[in-house]
Amino acid sequence: MDLHTFQEFQSELTCSICMNYFLNPVTIDCGHSFCRPCLWLCWDEAQTPRCCPECREITDKADFNTNIILKKLASLARQATPRPDSSSGEQLCTAHREAQGTFCDVDKSLLCASCSDSPEHAVHSHSPVSWAAEEYREKLLKKMDPLWEMTQEMQNNLNEEVSKSQSFGEYVMLRKNMIQAQYQMMHQFLIEEERFQLAALNREAEEILQELRDSGIRMAQHREELKEMYRELTEMCHKPDMALLQDLSDTFERIELVQGQKPQPVNPELPSLHITGILDMLNHFRVNNGMIQGWANRYMSLSEEVRNRVFGDGGATEEPQRVESYAAWGVEAFTSGKNYWEVDVENSCNWILGVCKDFTTSDSFDCEKAIFLYSLKRNNHCSLYTNSPPLTHYVQRPQGRVGVLLDYDNASMSFYDVYRGSLIHTFFSSSFTSPLNPFLFFGSP
Numbered sequence: 001m002d003l004h005t006f007q008e009f010q011s012e013l014t015c016s017i018c019m020n021y022f023l024n025p026v027t028i029d030c031g032h033s034f035c036r037p038c039l040w041l042c043w044d045e046a047q048t049p050r051c052c053p054e055c056r057e058i059t060d061k062a063d064f065n066t067n068i069i070l071k072k073l074a075s076l077a078r079q080a081t082p083r084p085d086s087s088s089g090e091q092l093c094t095a096h097r098e099a100q101g102t103f104c105d106v107d108k109s110l111l112c113a114s115c116s117d118s119p120e121h122a123v124h125s126h127s128p129v130s131w132a133a134e135e136y137r138e139k140l141l142k143k144m145d146p147l148w149e150m151t152q153e154m155q156n157n158l159n160e161e162v163s164k165s166q167s168f169g170e171y172v173m174l175r176k177n178m179i180q181a182q183y184q185m186m187h188q189f190l191i192e193e194e195r196f197q198l199a200a201l202n203r204e205a206e207e208i209l210q211e212l213r214d215s216g217i218r219m220a221q222h223r224e225e226l227k228e229m230y231r232e233l234t235e236m237c238h239k240p241d242m243a244l245l246q247d248l249s250d251t252f253e254r255i256e257l258v259q260g261q262k263p264q265p266v267n268p269e270l271p272s273l274h275i276t277g278i279l280d281m282l283n284h285f286r287v288n289n290g291m292i293q294g295w296a297n298r299y300m301s302l303s304e305e306v307r308n309r310v311f312g313d314g315g316a317t318e319e320p321q322r323v324e325s326y327a328a329w330g331v332e333a334f335t336s337g338k339n340y341w342e343v344d345v346e347n348s349c350n351w352i353l354g355v356c357k358d359f360t361t362s363d364s365f366d367c368e369k370a371i372f373l374y375s376l377k378r379n380n381h382c383s384l385y386t387n388s389p390p391l392t393h394y395v396q397r398p399q400g401r402v403g404v405l406l407d408y409d410n411a412s413m414s415f416y417d418v419y420r421g422s423l424i425h426t427f428f429s430s431s432f433t434s435p436l437n438p439f440l441f442f443g444s445p
Contacts, residue, residue: 017034017038018234020238021074022035023035023074023141026063078133092112096115098112102115102116102127103245107124110242110245136245148226150259157219161265165209165212168205168268169205171391171393182426197275201270211268233251269396270396272396275423285337285339327439333435333437334355348375349443352372352373353373355371355413356372356437371427374387383397398420398424403417412427
């Protein structure tokens with residue numbers, strides 16, 4: 001092959017982004033080929049729709065299969081490319097002043113002919129430098145894929161943390177309004193306690209918001225560390241054989257170290273502050289279970305529609321289709337006054353309780369006709385939600401009993417943590433016009 005033909009052959013095996021032989025090449029929709037690491041880094045840093053770096057054609061795909069033929073040809077071209085003059089000091093054995101043309105697989109060191117025949121290395125496995133370099137390039141490329149996946153995961157977690165910060169701030173404002181509404185129901189001497197609790201809420205909220213901000217910073221920093229490691233490995237793979245093999249001493253340890261430093265997301269949770277006298281006030285409106293005429297109950301399976309509407313796409317448990325629920329409801333409904341009752345939720349992480357109009361004994365529970373609070377366990381963490389409005393509550397999960405106050409005349413409904421004597425949520429409506437039945441569902445623990 002003449003020089004001109006060989007140069008043309010080299011150019012066809014060269015990535016137009018890094019101007020080096022292809023590493024793990026992929027061919028995208030428009031037909032152009034690039035190193036997979038170069039393409040991913042290019043797309044990630046562009047912050048624009050994914051397009052070809054050469055012709056700018058937009059592609060919807062995020063990943064492509066490795067072009068095996070190009071990969072093999074690039075590897076052969078790398079091995080066929082003449083190495084730099086071996087007379088330079090860094091490529092000569094310091095002991096024998098001979099060219100280091102062999103790599104010891106055991107000690108991971110470059111050897112000259114005399115060193116490889118020495119008693120220290122004679123029994124070790126040796127490889128030509130070009131073969132060893134290609135082998136370790138492949139090993140480094142395999143380490144790079146999980147690094148990039150973790151980089152993308154960290155970006156997703158960062159986006160979620162930023163979103164949580166925004167929704168949490170809005171939730172704090174809403175919670176202030178709910179606490180203020182509760183104190184308006186109580187005697188004037190509680191005003192000072194109201195001010196104290198709002199100040200405490202502000203302090204706790206600021207601390208949690210700072211935790212979320214710090215968590216976001218940690219995730220952003222870790223993502224940059226992962227990305228920097230990925231970029232460093234890309235550059236390392238492009239080094240000449242000698243330089244690549246000389247830099248292997250601690251590379252793999254640093255890869256494992258940066259992968260093991262993954263920060264965990266924050267679960268924001270405000271303390272459930274005790275409201276003085278709230279339980280005494282609620283007990284004035286307590287309805288004995290016997291007065292909720294004819295509590296009916298049975299075991300039933302929640303319909304898929306109810307599970308999807310209430311628990312969302314993730315389901316109430318890891319296998320929502322197998323959830324058996326204990327259901328109970330009041331046969332007679334409330335039509336006036338203030339009515340308070342309590343439900344023990346100690347032994348279940350997945351439950352729904354509230355009131356519903358036109359409640360039937362069938363499985364066709366209509367979420368649109370109900371006002372309810374529910375607990376859902378995901379990833380070993382229990383969270384509280386309400387449907388009116390659809391809202392995540394950043395407060396501690398109740399231990400023991402949940403109190404429910406239905407103020408029919410004033411069209412409001414509140415849920416309380418009985419153990420802590422604190423408010424969970426208050427729902428306000430313009431009016432109640434239909435009879436409302438109390439109900440509850442208990443899912444599997």
